[in-house]
Structure formats: structure tokens, C-alpha cells
Amino acid sequence: MNFFDHFKKFLLLQNLDGFLVSNFYNIFYISGFRGLAPDERESWVLILKDEIFLFTDKRYEGKIIKNKSIKKIIYEDGKNIFDYLKNIVLEKNIKRVGFEAEDLKFGEYNNFISNLKIDFVPYYFLIKKYRAKKTEEEIELIQKACQIANECLTEVKKNIKPGITEKEIAFKIEFYLKNKGLDLAFYPIVAVDENSSIPHYDTKDGNGIIKNNSVVLIDFGVKYQNYNSDITRMFFINPDSEKINVYQKLLNIYEKIIKFFIDFKPQSYKEVDLYSRELFKKNSLPFTPHSLGHGVGLEIHEYPKLSFLSEDKVENNHVFTIEPGVYFTSKWGARIEDTVFYENNNIKLLTSFGKDTFIKI
């Protein structure tokens, strides 16, 4: 069942006349329309039972939207969405409209309820959760983004040697992609030595430089036709036995998590998280202070969530990361991350760059 058939059914079941979509990525998912600024509400989508509207302003007058069945409404001078919604509500006798409660701002909500005399009903993560199950076309795009990440890392690895800075490596990743007309999924995290102990280290802010026995963490993603990949690899230059030991343990944990999906057929991601906690405990390592993984698609962080708080079921056509990490504050840290595709109790690695990353110089 495609999105619109599914959604029509949802409207009927929930006794809704319509649903207002505000989220930038959801609007793109539904209509193929993408504005320039994700946080500036350049467009809205209203899904009714028999019609879908896209609202945007004159700056986008000439822009074509891919989904031809959607009616595009361009605001005239000085008008806004309410001028048009009021008419639609009247014409179509609309009484109850759902909205994206995780996305709509408090102030926007107030604007809607004061401008329109309808029931405005909050729903949480509805379309975002729907997006977790990828279509074949989406999986192909993510797979391509992952392949390019593998190729990029192969090139970038050649530069990992003493004297090069974190920023230079990040720029090499960026240049590799931009030169191919592609984009970063997010600004690369390149973290050397003590910086690698900060899971969300900001490479733009730092001054790390690779030394003769450095630990190097590289976490980056590729955006290919709006779809993302996500991968983290470690590179150890002339590592001591302690680092090798910790990394081997982490790699072992990583492999056991993958195997868990295949052998134990978990129903929920929570089970996976709890299992991984046991593994860290057994190995006497501090548990990963971030989630064990996250869905990847149009957004770099999306559903499903892999954590002990997650309520998400393991389902076919999910694409997500598995990224156990271990961090020794102010010293160093390590993370192994792949983007994977789940189907029928099997895990397929989409990012496949090698994990044997000890460099002897």
C-alpha cells in the first residue's frame, strides 16, 4: 500500500477531514517539493481525503513539484496560508484536522487555532515513523550513498599520517564529495586523541593534529539525491597493546550485535540495546553514552531508534546504524558504525569499509 492509500485509511479511522504537514522532510517525502531553508516554513502540505495541497510563496512560483497530483497554491502579495485555508475549510466543510505535534511550534499552533474554527488534533511522529520503512527506490539511494562513502574513505585513508590536522581530513572528505556534485550528510567528525573521547566532537571548533601514535575517529555521511549514509571508522597509528585490546573488544561487541539480529530474531530494538549492555558489562567497558543506533534516510537521524527507551519494533525494510562506542573522558574513544539494511532476520551492511585499521608507520 502506498503512502496516500495508507494515509486516506488513517484519516477515515481517526475521523479526520485532513492532516497538516509542517515538517520539511515530510513535505519533501510527500510532494517532492524542497525549499531552501529547513527551519523557515517555506511550505506546508494539507492532505485531505480527495486532494492534497502544497502551500508556498512567490519565491517558488516557477519551481516544479514532482508529484503532479498535488495542487500547488502560491500566496498572493501580503497573503499567507490562512487566507487560503479559510476558504478550503469553508468549501470542503472541514471540521477536524490533525497536525504534527513534534514539529509545529507553540506559536504556530496558536496561530492556527485562532485563525481557523476547526478541531486541531495533535499526532506525534506519524509520518516520521511511516518513513522508517523504506521503499525499494529509497533503499537504492541510501545504498548508493553508502557505496560512495566507502570509496571516499578509501581515498581519505591515504592521507591519515602524522602532521595532518582534523580539519584537513574533514576538508578532504568534503572536497571528494563536492567535486562529484554530491554533498555531506553532516559536517564530518574527525577527532584525534583526546577529542575522540567526545562522541559529538565539533571538528570546526578544534585544533587536533595527528601524531605518531594517534587515535583517529572519522564519522561522516554522504548525501545522495537527498538520502544519507552514516559511517564511523577508527584509525590507530602505531597503537599500544591497550588500545588494540579495547578496539578488538569493541569490534567483537559490534559483531555480536549484528549476529544477535540474525540468531535471536529480536522483536524490538530495546532488546538489542539491552543485549549490547550485557556485552559491554562482560567486557568491563563503559557503556556507549549515546544511542546504539538510529534510522537513516532523508534525515541523518530518524526512526527506528536503537536505545533502551525505544518503542520501535524490528521490521523489514528498516535502514539504520549500529554504532557501539567506548569513551575514556579526556583520553581517547572509539566507535564503530555502519549503516545497515534489515530484512527477514538478516542484516546487510550497506557501508562496508574494512574495520582492520591499525596503521604502522
Next chain:
Amino acid sequence: MNFFDHFKKFLLLQNLDGFLVSNFYNIFYISGFRGLAPDERESWVLILKDEIFLFTDKRYEGKIIKNKSIKKIIYEDGKNIFDYLKNIVLEKNIKRVGFEAEDLKFGEYNNFISNLKIDFVPYYFLIKKYRAKKTEEEIELIQKACQIANECLTEVKKNIKPGITEKEIAFKIEFYLKNKGLDLAFYPIVAVDENSSIPHYDTKDGNGIIKNNSVVLIDFGVKYQNYNSDITRMFFINPDSEKINVYQKLLNIYEKIIKFFIDFKPQSYKEVDLYSRELFKKNSLPFTPHSLGHGVGLEIHEYPKLSFLSEDKVENNHVFTIEPGVYFTSKWGARIEDTVFYENNNIKLLTSFGKDTFIKI
């Protein structure tokens, strides 16, 4: 008066015990703390009368915040902001807290009011409006971002000739900046011929290529130490008299708008917008379908707003763009944009790249 003194007074006047800051840029403005993902709520700030808290998670444990008077709270495993807020509310006997109604999501608001038994009071654009008046330090950073934009455009102009694509020019801008360890303020708009008639044209989406008599619109910005610049210039290759004529009219309008600030000392930006409408009318040109300008700072679009709907007063230390444009749908368009600094009825151009941009080949 600095921000905190100003804010303490505000809390007293409004009978508030505290104010919750959710917006990414406002959090940076106050604390100097910047997470990686502007839209993922990686941190919060709570301003009380005698103390300021920054809340974030373990991923940022090792990250130093610049403002030393701020107390950093790192969530322990499985905890979130509410676990800490509840204690603070009890300890400090907090009853009324303001929040950023334009930023907080409906769902987040619901979470706050159901977790905390306090009055939660909406305020609109409070800190965002405060940020419109720049400090000397901020002005210096924006000025630097503008200077670099001028230098960048000088280099990039050399490449504007038949055969080069929009994307290639955009990449040259990006490469110029990244190579200096700087960043784009936003992805450049490079729009050729009919694409220049779409004010928010998406260069990533298009396939424009410069021809022998092309119109080229370049709109880009530089981010320097978190502060932005914004500039648009036109380049006409072997233009016909009609295009020269329209551009000269637009340039004339642009210059009259600047002069209006100096000669007529407008009190509000609305006056400037209304004046510019007259100018377009007199010149028999269609009026700019986007706002006449916008503040520039930590964000590329901020206060003040220059439009007929704007309620913003003209004040010293404002930094904003002036960007009249004229667009002929499906044919071509032109825009002239500078980032300027306003003080004592004077306008100082911060972006100063030449506007005489007819190229003969």
C-alpha cells in the same frame, strides 16, 4: 547594558522566576555553547535571576562553554532535562517561567507543562529581537565575513564565461571558502537565465549553464566565526539594451533606498518598504516578491525585517540586507543585495563588491 543585566530586569518586570531558552542560536548567543545539530535539541538554557544553567547530554561532557558563569548540567544515563528541572524548581521555589513560543514545539510544550507544576508563559521573538542590535564584536565579525565575500567574488568573477555551469560556480565559491577553513552561510544561489527569475532558485536541483548572452545571478554568504554575510550580484554577458535598462533602473532604485535612510531618517522599516514600492511603481517594474531585506548575524535571516508587515523600528547597530529584485517569470530576473550597517542615520555598506557587471565577450 549587557544581555544578562537587561534580562534580569526583564524577569523582574514580568514577574518571572526564570526563562527557558530552546533556540539553538539563542543558546549560542547566551552561552557560547554550540551543539552539532540545530534542529535536535541537544541543549537548553535556563536563565534565573541569580544563575544560568546549560543542560546537555554526555556526548558533550568534555566540551567547554565560553561563558564561565553558566552552570553546565550533563544528563546522567537515562535522565533528561525534567529530572534536573524538577529539582531546581523545588529548590529555588520557581513558579513562573517564560519560554520561546516561536521556537518550542507543541509537543515539547505539552511535555513541560505535564512534567512541571509551574506557570509556563509564552513570549515571542524576545531574544531574537534583542539580537538585532549588534555589539561591536559582532559587527567586526560580520564585517570580516563581508570582506571575505568581496574577495571571494573577485576570484569567482574570473570564471563567469560561457560553458561553465551554475553548479561549478557554486562549487568554486564553496571551495574558495572551505580552503580557507571558512564556511558558506547557505548554499550559494547561482541562477542563469530563466532560473534567475526564481528568487529562491535551488542550484543543487538545476542544470543551468552560462551561454553567450546569459544573465547570471549569484547570491551567497560567508560564515566567519559563526557570523554571516549576504550579498547578491548580477553578471550580464553581452546584454541587450532591454536588460541593461532594467538593471540600471534596479540599481537606481537600490541607490535611492540607501539614500532614503540618510536623507529621510525613517523611523521604521515599514516606511522604507513603502517608499521602495513607490520607486518600483514609478519605474513601471513589478515589485520585489520577497522582503526588501532582513537582519543578518548568527542567522542568515534574523531581525530586523524590512517589509510592509514589519513592526521593527530603525535603530543604531542594526545589520541587515537591502535587496530589491525584479523577476520576469520564466524569463529572467535581477537582484542587488548588500549587507549594511546602520548607525546615526547613516548606512555603511559592509559588502562592497562593484555593481557595474556587464561583461563583454
